[in-house]
Amino acid sequence: MVAILILAAGQGTRMVSDLPKILHPVGGKPMVHHVMDAALGMQTTDLSHKAVVVISPTLDVKAVQGGRAVSTAVQPKPLGTGDAVRIGLEALSEASQTVLILCGDTPLLESDFLSTVVAQHQQRPSPCITVVGMCPENAGHYGRIVADASGKIDRIVEHRDASDVERAIPLCNSGVIVADGALLARLVSRLTPNNEAGEYYLTDIVALAKKEGVNSWVVELPADLLQGINTRVDLAAAEGALQRRWRRRFMEQGVTLTDPASVFFCHDTRLGRDVTISPNVTFGEGVTIGDRVRILPGCHIEKSTLGHDVTVGPFAHLREGAILGDHVSIGNFVEIKSTTIGSKTKAKHLSYLGNATIGENVNIGAGTITCNHNGFIKSSTKIGDGAYIGSNSCLVAPVSIGAGAIVAAGSVVNSEVPENALAIARQPQQNKLTWATKFRARYK
Numbered sequence: 436m437v438a439i440l441i442l443a444a445g446q447g448t449r450m451v452s453d454l455p456k457i458l459h460p461v462g463g464k465p466m467v468h469h470v471m472d473a474a475l476g477m478q479t480t481d482l483s484h485k486a487v488v489v490i491s492p493t494l495d496v497k498a499v500q501g502g503r504a505v506s507t508a509v510q511p512k513p514l515g516t517g518d519a520v521r522i523g524l525e526a527l528s529e530a531s532q533t534v535l536i537l538c539g540d541t542p543l544l545e546s547d548f549l550s551t552v553v554a555q556h557q558q559r560p561s562p563c564i565t566v567v568g569m570c571p572e573n574a575g576h577y578g579r580i581v582a583d584a585s586g587k588i589d590r591i592v593e594h595r596d597a598s599d600v601e602r603a604i605p606l607c608n609s610g611v612i613v614a615d616g617a618l619l620a621r622l623v624s625r626l627t628p629n630n631e632a633g634e635y636y637l638t639d640i641v642a643l644a645k646k647e648g649v650n651s652w653v654v655e656l657p658a659d660l661l662q663g664i665n666t667r668v669d670l671a672a673a674e675g676a677l678q679r680r681w682r683r684r685f686m687e688q689g690v691t692l693t694d695p696a697s698v699f700f701c702h703d704t705r706l707g708r709d710v711t712i713s714p715n716v717t718f719g720e721g722v723t724i725g726d727r728v729r730i731l732p733g734c735h736i737e738k739s740t741l742g743h744d745v746t747v748g749p750f751a752h753l754r755e756g757a758i759l760g761d762h763v764s765i766g767n768f769v770e771i772k773s774t775t776i777g778s779k780t781k782a783k784h785l786s787y788l789g790n791a792t793i794g795e796n797v798n799i800g801a802g803t804i805t806c807n808h809n810g811f812i813k814s815s816t817k818i819g820d821g822a823y824i825g826s827n828s829c830l831v832a833p834v835s836i837g838a839g840a841i842v843a844a845g846s847v848v849n850s851e852v853p854e855n856a857l858a859i860a861r862q863p864q865q866n867k868l869t870w871a872t873k874f875r876a877r878y879k
Contacts, residue, residue, distance in 0.1 A: 436532060437553060438616065439474045439486040440523040443467050443499065443539030444510040446491070449666045455494055457539040459670055462677045463701035463720050466664060468501045469542035474535065475503065476546035477553065487526045488539065489519045515634025516610075517626040524620050533557060534619050536637070538610040540663045542673055543680075552654055553613055562618040564644055564651040566591065567611035571658040576665075577607035578638055580653055588651040591638035595631050606653065608638060609661040618649065707743070716748075725761070739771075742778070760795070774805075777820065790832065791816040800826035800844065807832045819854065 447456025457467035467488070475484060486505040490496070496507050508526035510519050520536060535553060537544065556565040566588060568580045578593045579601050591608050592601045614622075622640040630636060641651045664670050681704070682695040690706050692698050694714035704718045707726035716730050719737025724730075728741055731748030739757035747753065747765045756773035759765065763776050766783035774788045777795035782788060784801035790813050791805045803824050805816040816830050819838030824830070829847045836842060837854035846860040 437477070437484050438527050438534045439484055440520060440527075440534060440536045441467065441470055441474065441486065441488045441505075441539050442516055442519045442523070442536065442610075443494075444489050444491040444513065444519055445540065446513060447540075447665070450670075451667070455491075456664065457494075458498055459664070461542045461664075461670065461673050462681070463703070465498075465501065466542035466673070467499060467539040468503070469702075470537055470539055470544055471501070471503050471505055473544040473546050473549060474537060475505075477550045478546070485527065487523045489523045489526075513634075515628070515632070516637035517623055517635030517639065520619070520637050521623045521626075521635075524616075524623065532616055534614055534616050536610075536612040536614070538663055540665070541610065541661055542664070543660050543662065543676055544611075545660060548656055548660060549611075552611065552656070555654055556613040559650075559652065562615040562649055564588075564615075564618070564641060564649070565613040566638075566641070566651060566653050567609045567613075567661065568606045568653045568655045569609045569658040569661045570605045570655070571607060571662055574602075574605065574607050577609075579604040580606045580608055582606065582653050586653050588641050588653050589645070590642050593630065593632075593636060593638065606655070609656070610663065611656075611661065612637065614640070618644070701737075713748070721755075790814065791818065793818045794820035794822065794838065796821045798823045800824050800828060802827040803830070804828075805830045805832060 443457045445456060450456045450459065458465040461469060471486065474486060488499055488505050488507050489510050490499055490507050492509050492511060499507060506526060508522050510522050533553060533556065552565065552567055566580060576594045578591050579597055580588055581590050581592065581604065582588045622643045625643055626635040626639055628635050644651055659676055664673055678699055681700045682692060682698065685706055686692055689708040691711040697714040698712050699717045701718050701720050703720060705723040707724055709727045710724055712730045713732040715732050716734050721738035722736050724741045725743035727743055728745045733750040734748040736753040738755035739753040741759045742761040744762045745759050748767065750767045751765050752770040754772035757771040758775040760776060760778035762779045764781045764783065768784065769782050769786045772789040774791040774793065776793045779795055780793055780797040782799035786799055786803045788805050790807040797818055806829050807813050807816065814832035816832045817835040819836060821839045822836050823841045825842050825844030825846065827845045828842050831847065831849035834848055834850065836852045837856065839855040840852045841857045842848055842852065843857065843859040846858055848858055848860050852858040
């Protein structure tokens with residue numbers, strides 16, 4: 436079994452936030468969930484992964500778990516990473532041949548890289564320790580790995596305890612460690628807080644292992660996968676890195692981004708082939724888009740499903756529950772929520788369509804509104820196939836427009852319109868001759 440320990444009990448005070456650090460979203464989901472998903476998604480020789488997240492007493496367990504198959508263990512006091520691992524190992528309650536230790540504030544980790552690290556560790560003579568290192572542009576507060584040319588580690592020195600010579604070493608500890616379970620438990624039990632911080636440093640297990648004749652090895656990975664988040668500046672940098680990764684991935688899969696830097700995706704965005712996305716488009720959670728879809732500039736789309744050959748925008752807003760069939764056309768300044776729209780239907784300008792079911796081949800005129808809320812409850816609007824809704828119409832729910840019916844422009848419709856009928860719901864026009872001339876004369 437590969438056991439996974441995710442250390443997430445840090446206080447995160449540098450975020451200056453009421454929200455715990457590990458729950459701050461990156462790419463639309465909490466950073467700790469990125470770490471969990473990367474770990475649980477590993478492909479290893481033993482797919483029986485068990486994960487424990489070590490948290491502080493103030494964290495909400497359900498919020499941390501996010502519906503994932505992970506357990507939690509509470510670290511009562513912030514006594515360091517070594518103490519957190521000890522608590523996590525106790526929560527595992529069974530021997531694990533391999534233990535993978537991760538930090539809950541490193542959301543850029545990917546499953547493939549973790550699988551490679553675990554595989555390399557398992558190929559070495561047992562027992563041993565594998566430490567993932569990196570060479571970030573700004574080494575900052577990271578601990579330094581002192582290793583020889585073969586990758587054998589002599590020691591890891593925390594930044595605050597390092598000498599000037601040690602701080603000049605570019606190879607840094609990422610916090611990702613793989614160790615044999617029995618060895619890890621034995622070494623962690625021997626840790627002491629003999630350092631400036633008065634904490635139990637997990638990295639001290641390297642020196643303890645060396646005294647037993649057990650080797651520790653470093654595996655270097657790209658720094659952009661491993662950098663942790665401590666401040667809002669770090670959070671923004673991680674968001675940018677994740678977006679760049681997703682943009683490249685989508686373009687490699689056949690999506691055209693005319694201005695990649697201005698398009699923002701979410702962790703679960705799904706795009707078909709030959710999709711074209713114009714500048715300044717943002718995707719929230721839960722978006723699935725079919726093939727040959729065009730998203731024009733300035734659109735915001737969330738929790739929506741689009742069929743094939745759909746056009747949206749510019750400046751359209753698709754909210755939760757928008758379901759668009761094939762060949763649907765949604766134009767500028769149209770907002771859609773909790774509405775299903777049939778194939779080949781058009782809503783080209785300035786409309787709000789909410790809590791509605793709209794059939795196929797329907798034309799929604801400019802300025803049409805489904806009046807779905809009476810101040811207390813929301814009601815639904817139904818529009819049949821082939822109906823034509825004239826401009827500036829208000830459809831007061833609950834109401835049904837039959838197939839093939841026509842609603843005259845400027846109508847307020849609050850009762851059923853039969854199939855193939857014409858509904859006119861407006862005051863008769865009155866023309867008062869010469870009134871305009873007299874009006875102007877009065878104010879001249």
